[in-house]
Amino acid sequence: MSGPTRPARALVAYKDESFMDSSDARALRILSEYLKPLFHFRREKIHDTIVFFGSARITEDGPLGRYYGEARSLSRMLTQWSDSIQHTHRRFVVTTGGGPGIMEAANRGASDAGGKTVGLNIGLPLEQWPNPYITPELSFEFHYFFMRKFWFAYLAKALVVFPGGFGTLDELTELLTLAQTQKLQKKIVILLYGTSYWKEVLNFDALVRYGMISAADLDLFGFADDPQCALDYLKDGLTHHYLHPPEPLPEFEQATPAIAKSRL
Helix, strand or coil: CHHHHCCCCCHHHHHHHHHHHHHHHHHHHHHHHHHHHHHHHHCCEEEEEEEEECCCCCCCCCHHHHHHHHHHHHHHHHHHHHHCCCCCCCCCCEEEEECCCCCHHHHHHHHHHCCCCEEEEEECCCCCCCCCCCHHHHHECCCHHHHHHHHHHEEEEEECEEEEEEEHHHHHHHHHHHHHCCCCCCCEEEEEHHHHHCCCCHCHHHHHHHHCHHHHHHEEEEECHHHHHHHHHHHHHHHHHHHHCCCCCCCHHHCCHHCCCCCC
16 A cells, blocks of 8 residues: 655745735845845946936926936936946946836936936836836836835935926935934935926925024035036035045945945
């Protein structure tokens, strides 16, 4: 007589999709949204980034189409400049939220210059598909907003904010708050593109007048209205703080690549 049938092996936990999709495995899913980008950034030698924020609703031929064209031009010029920097790793890589509108324009400009460019996309009820100009190995899909925001801030040395809505305002004010409260152990050069738009949408002077922020907080960011002025502002800030700093950079900024020790 034959013996009892040998039972099938149980799936190892990380191959069990029902477990990985469960609430009990949430911590593993969160961790994976940290580790996967980290792996790719290290492999592609991404040292740091310039992040572009702005509306997904701005189209190339729409009423605010000038912003699409100017985001594309600025991204192209920044990428050409960053690629000219002698370094063993890629410096100041253009990064966006990966979707359409201003995000597409910035990724497109970097692609025009033949540079690498990052897209940090997120699943939304109205699907936001990655735009076609992202470097394929640097295109990421997130489920958790806070992990996506972490990767926006983690490597950023500069932030360029074009006109946008709730999402853009959320991203801008969160990073301004981190800078204001000195929770960033680095200097992020912040540029608001489109002076008339931003001064109408956000009354910064009123915030000072009512005592909600300090007058010195207005020094956390600057304004620009054309790609060349924006490029000059960003180059000056990045050169001063990172390429030729007046004082030695903290140890975590000297790491190669920076993500080896970088922290918020």
